[in-house]
Amino acid sequence: MNKRNPSLRGFSFIGILVLTLAGAANLFADSGSVLHGLSMITTIASTVPTNGDVNPYGLAEVRSTTGNLQAGSFLVSNFNNSQNLQGTGTTIVQVSPNGSVSVFAQIDAGALPGACPGGVGLTTALVVLKSGWVIVGSLPTTDGMPDTIGTGCLIVLNSMGAPVETFSGSLINGPWDMTANDSGTAAALFVTNVLNGTVAAGGNLVNEGTVVRVNLDLSGAKPQVTSMTVVASGFPERTDPGALVIGPTGVGLSPACPGDDEGNCTNPVADDSRVLYVADSLNNRIAVIPNALTRTTSAAIGTTLAVGNGLNDPLGLTVAPNGNVLTVNGNDGFITELTPDGHRIARRLLDHTGAPAPGNGTLFGLTFDPDLGVVFVDDGSNTLNLLR
Structure with a gap:
């Protein structure tokens, strides 16, 4: 079990809200569970900036200080504008170690x-x-409705928050979620795309969702795309009047060094043995894409790590240092922890608000920090939160 710093790295939490998770105890007292022993939720900060953008979706932890990026902070992207129109949010906020935004x-x-x-x-x-490069997806609308969805792009920003280039067209079509394998001089982005044939289907299901690997050279003045490869395809997707679009969402890579969160890996897993996990939302499953870093063809919808078994429209997904998969449900506000062999070993209620059912549609981006716990956005309350 990972050690956690009781000082929480100096975070000064505002709007303290503690929710004791009685009745949502983990299913097994498994020492391999990163959720084991985590029982309270604390509100870190509001994610609403001065322009009023709401609906926090993306979440990324800042690992080192450069430009305006501060190590230990979290970036949060907002999907809606102040009128709460989906696909119109334009801001990324930074929540600093002292709790300010x-x-x-x-x-x-x-x-x-x-x-x-x-x-x-x-x-x-x-x-x-x-x-220090920040990359964010755009899936825009003009009025928050599916009929006006644009194909969007990936936007590359420097460490000062200024856009320097975009990646669009080709295989980028409605970038919905993303993870990265980053060596410092090169990176592989894995991007879920949810607009292949979706708008034309008018709300009907189409099996055209993809995951695209975007290989980047980072040695120059700005990131350069060296190749794009569809590593997974055929995921169900559709437009939705409430959620705008539903399709493959969260993605996470199995770790190069399972169990190592100190950077002392001496025997890393070979690139061609690492897998990509995908939250296949409409199939209510977590997919496994083998050889994700090296494959040259699509694995279709991959194999299945888990289906059902506590999953209820899985959306956001992250992989803990020990290799366990954490995913949050779109339909009921729970987080589920799965082992690499597909066993569910823990489940927690993160949000009991929302409509029409408790926790419905409030959870998206999340990350696990061994010193803190699970950090996650809640778009019902427009906040960044911590399960500790």
Whole structure:
């Protein structure tokens, strides 16, 4: 079990809200569970910036200080504007170690340094690379409705929060969530795409959702795409009047060194043995894509790590240092922990608000920090929260 710093690294939490999770105890007292012993939820901060953007989706932890990025802080992307129209949010906020919130970026669609069809509506796809580059997905609308969805793009920002380029067209079509494998001089992005044939289907189900690997060279003045590969395809997706679009969402790579969170790995897992986990929301399953870093063809919808078994429209997903998969449900506010062999070993209630059912539609981005616990966004309350 990972050690946790009782000082919580100096976080000064505002709007303290503690929820004792009685009745949501973990299912097994398993020492391998990263959720074992975590029983309280604390509100860290509001994620609403001065322009009123709401609906926090993406979440990424900042690992090192550079430019305006502060180590130990968290970036959060907002999907809606102040009128609560989906696909119109333009801000990324930074929650600092002292609990304050600042605007890291406010992105003007008219001033982007490249194409982004439809404009700006920032999604769950958000990563911070070691070199200080921030990459965020855009799936925009003009009025918050499916009929006006644009194909969007990936927007690359420097460490000061300024956009420097976009990646669009080709295989990028509605970037919904994203994770990265980052060596410092190169990175592989894994991006879920949810707009392949979706809008034309008018709310009917289509099996065209994809995961695209975007390989980047980071040695130059700005990231350069060296290749794009569809590593998974055929996931169900559809537009939705409430959720805008539903399809493959969270993605996470199995760790190079399971159990090592100190950077002391001496026997890393080979790249061609690492797998990608995908939250296949409409199939209510977690998919496994083998050889994700090296494969040259699509694995279709992969194999199944788990289906049902506590999953209820899995959305956000992250992989803990020990290799366990953490995913949050879109339909009931629970987080589920799965082992790499598919056993459910823990489950917690993170949000009991929402409509029409408790916790419905409130959970998206999350990350696990061994010193803190599970950090997650809640778009019902527009807050960043901690399960500890």
